[in-house]
Every structure is written in C-alpha cells, then in structure tokens.
Amino acid sequence: MTMRLRFAPSPTGYLHIGGARTALFNWLLARKNKGVFLLRIEDTDTKRSKPEFEAQILRDMAWLGLDWDEGPGAGGDHGPYRQTERQGRYAVYIAQMLESGKAYRCTCTKERLTAVREAAQASGAKPKYDGHCRGLGLGSDCGEHVIRFAAPLSGETVVADLVKGDVTFNNEELDDLIIQRSNGTPTYNFVVVVDDHEMAVTHVIRGDDHLNNTPKQQMLYEALGLPVPKFAHLPIILGKDGGKMSKRHGDTSVGAYREKGFLPEALLNYLTRLGWACGDMEHFSADEAVAAFGLGGVAKAGAKWDMDKLSWLNQQWIMAMDTKVLAERSLPYFEAAGVATDARLEAVVGTVQARAKTMVELVEAAAFYFTADEALAWDDKATKKFLKYSTGAVLRDLGDVLEANEAWTEESLELSVKAFCEARELGLGKVAQPIRVSMTGQKKGPGLYEMLVAAGKTLAIRRIRAGADRCPQSPS
C-alpha cells in the first residue's frame, strides 16, 4: 500500500517556518517511501482566508523544492483539494453520525455553555460540555442547533504516535465536541477526519500542538467506522527564549528568508536538521536527507531557532556552489538592490563567494565593482588610515606601473605589485590597503589580485588614480 501524506495549510497568512518544517517532514517521508505527498488547502475560515495567501504558500513551497503530487496546480483523483470546494461532501458523514446515534443535536445557548465551563473550572474539573442535550433526541425541527459528537463516556483512547510513543487519554476528559455549527458548516476536527479518509491519507504528520486533538479524531474515525491512519507529532519550533516562535525572534516567514538571501537548499538543510538527526550529518542535500530520513530520528523535544547556525549553513551552501550558478542565482538580488551587473559578474562573484553568509551580503560585498565611482560608499576611518599624504605619490606611481601590466592576471599583478614594494622598500600592507580602499572605499574586501582582475584594468587604474587624488595633497 502506498504511503500517502499530506500538508494542510490554512491560507490565513504566509507560509511560516513551522509550517514549512511540517511540510518538509511529510515530503521527506513521502519521497523516502516512494509515497504520495499531497497538499490540501484548509480555507474554511472565510473571514481570514485569502487567495493571495494561498498563492504565496504555493510559491514558497515550490521555492523550497517541496513538490506535491496532488493538490492545487497538480491535480490528483482525490480532489477537490480546497475545503471550501468540498463542503457538500461532509453532510453525508454528518447524517451517518446522526442516524447511528453517534451524534446528536444540541440547542444549548452560548451563555449556558459558558456557565457550565466556568462552573467546572471552578471545581477544578476539566471544562467540558455536560451532555445536557445528549439524551434529548432532538429532531431537525428543534430550531437553531449545533450537532455534537456523542463521545464515549468511559474507557481510554490510546494514540500510537510514531514519534511520542503510546499516549493514553482518559475518555472522561474528552467532551462531546461540536462537529457541525449552527450555520450548518462542519468543524475542523470533523472535517480533517473526513478529508484525510477521502484522500486516503495513511500517515498524519503534524505539529505537536495537534496531539491533544488526536484522540477526538481517532474516536471520530471509529464512530464513522473508518480505518485510523498512523499519527506522528513533531515537536514545534521555538523562539530563542523558548517561547513560541514569533516576530520578536526575527523573521518567521519563509518568504522573508528568501528575501534576505537564504538559499532554499540551506533553509531546507537547516529545517531538516532542526529536530531530526542522523549521526553527525550536518551539511546535506535534499536527496541525501530523503535517503537518510526516518521518523526514528525525529526528536521529541522542541527546538529553538538559531539564526547563527542557519547563517553558517547558508554560507556553506554559497561556498559549495558552482560560481557560474551562484552568479546566475545572485541576479535577482542584485536587481533588488538596484545594482546593475555586467559581463564581469561571474568573476566578481568568485571573489566574494567565501565572504557572504547570504545572497544579500554577497551583493553588498560585490556592489563596489558595479557602482559608479562617485557612488562608492566611503568608510571614513579607512580613508583616514590608508589614504594619507604620503600614499598619494605611491598610488600615482603604482597606477603607472600597473598600466604597463599587459597580461593583467593574478600572477603578473602579484609580480608587479611585489616588485614595486621592494623597489620602494614598502611592506605589502602599505600598498595593498591603499589600493583596496581606493577600489572599494572600504578597508576590507576580496584578495588584492583577484579583485584587480575581476574589476578589470580600466576600472582598477581609474580608481587607484582617483585614490591618489583623494589623498591629502600636502602634509598636514
């Protein structure tokens, strides 16, 4: 039997990190077992759901490389895959529940419900519905009413969780949950059961926060006479302070990480490793993760989001990437930064590849190659320290020496510069830094020779001479 897994986001916001990780683990398991990964849009909250959010979620999933076999845009014969388009299907299940006596109509008012809840809480008991209408046998003519599940009153329900192990719930703790609202629409816990069944989902993998819903859903499966899927609950991702991950801890949306210049490979790598381990594997591709993945390696405890490690991984991915590919993929980031690139791009990127933790940093580090001379960002400290009165003549002469360098290769430039230093009895540092500041406006940057080559002779000579002009023209 093929394993069928699903990710069921609500289009009430962007795809956040936690959701992406849930999707990822489902995807990994599906790919690992040659199963099916499907996407279901839970858009029944009409007040908060928006088509734009759905589009964004789909885009971010695709960006991460989490492709789905069934769902919006992919087809599949278990559709439709949007809950709003499935509304008609739930009525028959509700009717079945009513007929078999597994559900009943309830006309209790909200006021009464609140009073019951408060009374229970005051006495230290679990706040739950008291079953007031359970034995009344109310018919469809009872006026405004909800439909409640007549849950088992005694015994216990054991959830055989693939991550947590057996989790036992006392049925007395669970109450008669509402499965259909007074406006006729079914509620979440009922709908997931029906949808997961109709979509033939075999494994439900979701966040920890759903563990408490699971016994209710399991009882619903049983009441409906449906096979119960396997469950696995993943620990949730926490913020740096151990609390729920929120804006206070930085970005929470996948889109924000893309915009900040994180590579999908790195984000996926980090997300996989967060809460899952396979020995000492740290830096791995999606394919490698698929090959090694298993629910057995999933941690039970929540994990804190660590930007430092994500950044490190991103840098590892940037460094490991073929320079030509990296150059192509950096294009949108140059564009976003308003930096126009040219044919030197690949060479340029090569010089900053090991100096950027993100694509945005890469663009920042490379911008000086492309910006107009007068638009260079000057670091005052660097100028003061390295462009002094005495440096002016050095840079001017160096400009002439370099102009005479026909080959303009790293090797020949190194020979030229070193010969110049020896002739002047100057340490390399006394020459290299002024050149760097002239070229970049900054005191840090790529290696001297690779930078000169990547910049091109024309720009290099021009900036070195401009650097000379920038030096004080008289001793102060």
Next chain:
RNA sequence: GCUCCCAUCGUCUAGUGGCCAAGGAUGCCGCCCUCUCACGGCGGAGACACGGGUUCGACUCCCGUUGGGAGUACCA
C-alpha cells in the same frame, strides 16, 4: 486550574545499561595562515535539571519534584 507532551554543552544534537573521565556541529575565546575581511587549519572553555529507586553497573529503565511547551472555542 485540568489534560497531554518534553528535559545532554548558550544553541542544534549523538548516545537505546557497561565502548562516555559524554562525541559532533554552531556560537564564543586563543593560535596559525595572511595585503584586509572572510575561508581554511589547530587548540580551548562549555552539558547528562534535581531527588529517590531498579541494577554488579545508569545519560540511558521506573517514580516523584522542578522547569519548559501544547491543548482546554460554534479557529484551524
């Protein structure tokens, strides 16, 4: 309050009763490389929450305590 889950370096984790005077990664510190910054190399500090059991032997098993998290809706 009640129910459920969880607990190894700051962080992510390895560890499934002896191989652990607890390993890796990140971050931090130092040294090296060096024209700067990175990269890279080497080294260092840094953890089994606590208390009881079980056992010849517990990081590993059981119980409790403490701490953290989740749920407790006519939201999903």
